[in-house]
Amino acid sequence: MATEATPLIVSGLSASYGVVPALRNVSLSVRSGQIVTLIGANGAGKSTLIKTICGLVRPTAGSVQLFGEDVTGLSPDRLVTKGLSVVPEGRRLFGEMTMLENLELGAYARTDKAAVKRDLEKVLDLFPELRERLSTQAGTFSGGQQQMIAVARALMSAPRMLLLDEPTIGLAPAIVDRIAELIVRIADTGVNILLVEQNAETALSVAAYAYILEGGAIIAEDAAGTLAQSPEVQRAYLGI
Numbered sequence: 001m002a003t004e005a006t007p008l009i010v011s012g013l014s015a016s017y018g019v020v021p022a023l024r025n026v027s028l029s030v031r032s033g034q035i036v037t038l039i040g041a042n043g044a045g046k047s048t049l050i051k052t053i054c055g056l057v058r059p060t061a062g063s064v065q066l067f068g069e070d071v072t073g074l075s076p077d078r079l080v081t082k083g084l085s086v087v088p089e090g091r092r093l094f095g096e097m098t099m100l101e102n103l104e105l106g107a108y109a110r111t112d113k114a115a116v117k118r119d120l121e122k123v124l125d126l127f128p129e130l131r132e133r134l135s136t137q138a139g140t141f142s143g144g145q146q147q148m149i150a151v152a153r154a155l156m157s158a159p160r161m162l163l164l165d166e167p168t169i170g171l172a173p174a175i176v177d178r179i180a181e182l183i184v185r186i187a188d189t190g191v192n193i194l195l196v197e198q199n200a201e202t203a204l205s206v207a208a209y210a211y212i213l214e215g216g217a218i219i220a221e222d223a224a225g226t227l228a229q230s231p232e233v234q235r236a237y238l239g240i
């Protein structure tokens with residue numbers, strides 16, 4: 001089997017809003033086949049990191065490598081064609097459009113219509129609860145279902161690297177568990193995942209490796225199981 005280049009390497013990434021720094025020298029990587037999580041409280045800089053990786057915020061220093069290629073500062077559109085897809089914070093669905101139309105938007109850059117049709121079937125297999133409601137307006141689904149649609153839409157670009165920004169926020173515990181299970185199943189299909197979360201318990205339970213972001217800087221990293229045992233992490237993030 002040929003070894004795949006490392007899916008994502010972020011090196012020394014910094015970004016600021018005006019003069020206010022939001023990311024300070026952030027380095028992290030997602031290795032092949034891994035779910036990696038980045039945990040941080042509200043305001044830690046999690047969304048800024050995702051936006052900087054996907055070309056929405058310009059870094060002041062550092063670089064982003066995707067499957068061995070330097071993609072620093074490339075636009076979101078270009079990055080989609082290179083296998084990167086993002087589930088943004090707050091889902092950003094088009095509420096007036098149907099679920100199917102939202103899913104089709106995820107595939108907008110693809111010209112391989114037959115493959116898109118096959119991928120729609122594969123994606124709907126992951127979300128059987130949505131299959132019967134393709135022509136329902138996206139805005140009428142529950143919060144958890146809308147999150148699933150947002151994930152499904154991201155998968156319609158056939159990504160090899162998926163960034164998820166707080167997919168469990170505001171959802172009931174049973175739905176959080178369902179989303180966590182989906183993330184594991186998506187990883188099992190060969191998609192590499194960076195999961196950004198405030199919900200440390202859920203994130204550490206699905207991830208192989210974890211980073212902790214505070215004040216825009218990585219303050220700890222380790223195997224997820226090891227971090228979950230650390231007294232500081234338990235006190236600050238797990239409420240133990």
Ligand SMILES: Nc1ncnc2c1ncn2[C@@H]1O[C@H](COP(=O)(O)OP(=O)(O)O)[C@@H](O)[C@H]1O
Pocket residue numbers: 017022040041042043044045046047048049
């Ligand atoms: N568009 C923006 N303009 C100015 N400051 C921002 C903007 N977006 C985020 N910030 C600030 O940057 C910091 C990190 O925000 P953010 O990346 O959204 O954190 P998180 O996603 O971890 O909650 C916060 O202090 C936030 O107030």
Ligand SMILES: [Mg+2]
Pocket residue numbers: 046047048089165166
């Ligand atoms: Mg955020």
